[in-house]
Amino acid sequence: MRIAVLVKQVAVLDDELELLDGGRGVDPDCAELEVNEWDAFALEAALILRDSMAEGSHEVLVVTMGDERAEECVRSCLAKGADRGIRIWDDALAEADVLAVARVLAATLAGEAVDLILCGAQSSDEASGATGSAVAGFLELAHVAVVKQIGFDGSVLTVSRELEGRVAEVVTLEPPALLTVQTGIAPLRHATLREIKRAREKPLEVKGLLDVGLDASTVAGVAGSRLVSLTHPETGERAQMLGGDSHAVAARILEIVHDRMAG
Amino acid sequence: MTLAGVLILAETRRGELRDVSLELIKAAESVVEDVGGSVSVAAIGPDANSIADALAAYPVDEVLTVDVPSTHFEAALWAAAAEALIDELNPSLVLCGHTVDSMGFAPRLAATKGLGFAADIVGLEWTDGLRVRRLTYGQKLVAELEFPERRCVLVTVRPGIFGMPPPATRRARIRELAVDSHEKPRTTHVSFVESPRGDVDITSADFLLSIGRGVTDPGEVPRFAELARRLGATLSSSRPLIDAGWLPSSLGVGQSSNTVKPRVYLALGISGAVQHLAGMRQAGTIIAVNSDPHAPIFGVAHYGAVADLFAVAEALEALA
Numbered sequence: 249m250r251i252a253v254l255v256k257q258v259a260v261l262d263d264e265l266e267l268l269d270g271g272r273g274v275d276p277d278c279a280e281l282e283v284n285e286w287d288a289f290a291l292e293a294a295l296i297l298r299d300s301m302a303e304g305s306h307e308v309l310v311v312t313m314g315d316e317r318a319e320e321c322v323r324s325c326l327a328k329g330a331d332r333g334i335r336i337w338d339d340a341l342a343e344a345d346v347l348a349v350a351r352v353l354a355a356t357l358a359g360e361a362v363d364l365i366l367c368g369a370q371s372s373d374e375a376s377g378a379t380g381s382a383v384a385g386f387l388e389l390a391h392v393a394v395v396k397q398i399g400f401d402g403s404v405l406t407v408s409r410e411l412e413g414r415v416a417e418v419v420t421l422e423p424p425a426l427l428t429v430q431t432g433i434a435p436l437r438h439a440t441l442r443e444i445k446r447a448r449e450k451p452l453e454v455k456g457l458l459d460v461g462l463d464a465s466t467v468a469g470v471a472g473s474r475l476v477s478l479t480h481p482e483t484g485e486r487a488q489m490l491g492g493d494s495h496a497v498a499a500r501i502l503e504i505v506h507d508r509m510a511g
Numbered sequence: 512m513t514l515a516g517v518l519i520l521a522e523t524r525r526g527e528l529r530d531v532s533l534e535l536i537k538a539a540e541s542v543v544e545d546v547g548g549s550v551s552v553a554a555i556g557p558d559a560n561s562i563a564d565a566l567a568a569y570p571v572d573e574v575l576t577v578d579v580p581s582t583h584f585e586a587a588l589w590a591a592a593a594e595a596l597i598d599e600l601n602p603s604l605v606l607c608g609h610t611v612d613s614m615g616f617a618p619r620l621a622a623t624k625g626l627g628f629a630a631d632i633v634g635l636e637w638t639d640g641l642r643v644r645r646l647t648y649g650q651k652l653v654a655e656l657e658f659p660e661r662r663c664v665l666v667t668v669r670p671g672i673f674g675m676p677p678p679a680t681r682r683a684r685i686r687e688l689a690v691d692s693h694e695k696p697r698t699t700h701v702s703f704v705e706s707p708r709g710d711v712d713i714t715s716a717d718f719l720l721s722i723g724r725g726v727t728d729p730g731e732v733p734r735f736a737e738l739a740r741r742l743g744a745t746l747s748s749s750r751p752l753i754d755a756g757w758l759p760s761s762l763g764v765g766q767s768s769n770t771v772k773p774r775v776y777l778a779l780g781i782s783g784a785v786q787h788l789a790g791m792r793q794a795g796t797i798i799a800v801n802s803d804p805h806a807p808i809f810g811v812a813h814y815g816a817v818a819d820l821f822a823v824a825e826a827l828e829a830l831a
Contacts, residue, residue, distance in 0.1 A: 259648070261648060261649040261651070261782075262782075262803055264805075265648055265651055265652060267652075274648065274652070289754075345628075346618070346628070346630070347618075347621060347622055347628055350618070350622055351622070369614070370614075372649065373647060373648050373649075374647055375630075375631060375646075375647060375649075375785075376618075376629075376630035376631060377609075377614040377618075377630060377631070378614070378617070378618035378621075378628070378630045379618070380618075381586070381614060381615060381616070381617070381618035381619045381622075382618040382619060382621065382622035383622075384586075384619055385590070385618065385619035385620070385621075385622035385623040386622050386623070388623075390587065390697030390698060391586060391615070391619070391697075392586070392615070392698060393586065393611065393614045393615040394611045394614060394615075406701070408704065409611065409615075410611065410767050411524065411611050411767070412524075412610065412611060412766050412767060413766075413767070413768075413770070414705055414706040414760075414767070414768055414769065415524075415703055415704070415705055415706075416703070416704045416705075416706070417583070417584075417700065417701075417702075417703055417704075418700075418701040418702045418703075418704060419698040419699060419700055419701060420698065420699045420701060421697055421698040421699070425697075428614070430767075431750065431751075431754045432750070432753060432754030432755075435755065435756055470622075470625075472621055472626065472627050472628030472629070472658070472661070473627060473628060473629050473656040473657065473658050474656065474657050474658070474659055475654060475655075475656060476642065476655040476656060476657050477654070477655045478647070478652050478653070478654050478655075479652065479653050479655075480651070480652060480653070481646070481650075481651075481652070481653045485810075486809055486810055486812075486815070487797075487799060487809045487810075487811075487812035487813060487814055487815030488813065488814050488815070489809075489814075489815050489816065489817070490814055490815065490816040494818055494819065494822035494823045494825070494826045495826045495829075495830075497800070497816040497818050497823050497826065498823055498826030498827045498829075498830055499826075499830060500814075500816075501777065501798055501800075501814075501816075501823070501827065502742075502827070502830055502831070504775075504796065504798060504814055505718065505742070505775050505777070505798075508774050508775045508795060508796045509717065509718060509743075509774060509775060
């Protein structure tokens with residue numbers, strides 16, 4: 249079985265976010281970068297699935313769209329146990345919207361004969377929750393979104409999709425298929441120093457748009473939207489802030505709690 | 512071909528019409544004059560007929576029902592039904608809720624049909640075309656989007672933003688649309704499973720002490736359980752600690768777990784992801800402690816402190 253995992257490099261959200269001139273995006277040079285949390289869980293699910301299978305040739309392929317900086321993101325997935333990686337990039341993709349990204353990822357996967365595609369249910373930065381479902385559309389694959397459990401008996405996938413309000417729906421489907429993965433599907437593993445070192449030797453292919461049969465104007469034509477501006481929100485109604493040191497803060501918290509609980 | 516300015520795709524869950532579907536009617540009302548045309552609302556699937564009557568009581572021009580060959584939500588079939596509706600009505604704008612079901616079929620449809628698309632929008636307006644606002648980067652930035660050269664734009668709308676529409680003065684007509692689709696179901700429904708309730712019911716607690724990602728070590732969790740006990744609070748948690756397996760899911764607060772309404776909600780080290788806020792924003796008094804002054808939780812909290820949660824916990828322990 250060949251499992252592809254789609255991963256995205258994102259800015260760590262605890263950081264102060266600096267905007268590029270003209271509000272065209274967040275300046276990646278001013279942010280610490282990491283693998284999108286949801287994608288990390290998708291990778292975990294893929295590795296568990298691969299390792300649970302009977303002997304034979306099984307592979308986890310990591311695919312990302314991103315410039316040179318995203319290489320580190322793929323390497324970290326290889327260090328955790330993925331077998332090989334593909335990074336696809338073209339400068340024309342700098343402002344690609346979610347549908348354009350999905351089109352590029354779909355074209356990249358089209359030549360790989362994968363049985364199962366896993367990706368995060370959403371990204372922590374854009375948070376559209378759309379890339380996986382759009383990729384499935386472009387590839388005409390069966391798919392299930394927001395999955396929190398995956399089982400495979402060799403021919404049928406049994407998955408649990410997480411709904412709102414403490415309810416999940418169990419469905420079955422057959423590969424080839426795409427699943428978008430919710431956080432918490434399994435505890436995340438950490439790569440050892442030895443694995444990080446070994447990951448440098450694993451194959452990581454760099455592709456351009458032409459390599460996957462696309463060009464900049466085709467991708468631009470697929471885009472579902474255009475960013476007009478990215479701004480810091482106006483501060484609306486906000487909490488009344490409690491000042492002072494931690495003892496003063498704690499004392500005020502207890503006052504408020506006692507007042508509200510007595511009322 | 513009739514011209515429907517706005518098409519709303521209503522949603523049900525286990526037979527019940529979901530509130531967000533009605534909020535979409537309110538959202539449509541706010542732009543339809545500028546968009547032009549009428550407002551249609553469509554009910555797809557086995558529950559379509561049973562919810563059509565309820566939908567017809569709201570200010571829409573027409574309610575459409577579409578049957579599909581499936582007893583449950585199925586992404587590919589829903590996308591095909593929605594596509595048939597778009598072909599029939601030729602709308603400029605299609606609205607669905609930003610929900611788990613929509614995340615399944617809406618981007619798929621936008622991709623295959625070449626629609627304009629944006630997800631989880633919190634605002635929209637129409638002047639020479641659609642413009643929407645959505646929040647990105649953990650609610651810290653506002654993105655404004657436009658859709659040049661798209662005749663039809665599909666957007667998913669964040670629940671809880673637009674409020675409920677007033678009832679209509681006259682009932683809308685109901686029409687059944689027959690869809691001749693070649694699309695087959697790709698998934699088979701097995702069952703619905705509810706998460707276990709656990710020994711503690713946080714939804715009935717008056718005072719919740721809730722911990723989040725700021726707690727970075729499982730060894731620290733018992734300390735907060737003890738602090739909660741001493742304060743007379745019940746311990747609850749945001750998603751990351753449950754994902755990590757440090758606390759049971761029955762203690763989770765958020766969209767996919769529990770919606771809580773305690774008198775006091777004390778959030779320690781919770782930044783306030785939108786899914787978390789959906790589960791606790793109705794608490795009577797919200798007090799938040801977080802080291803990040805830009806954390807979105809301060810946007811919903813009544814009282815806040817930018818502080819190290821462990822220092823505050825220590826001070827609370829000394830006072831409790």
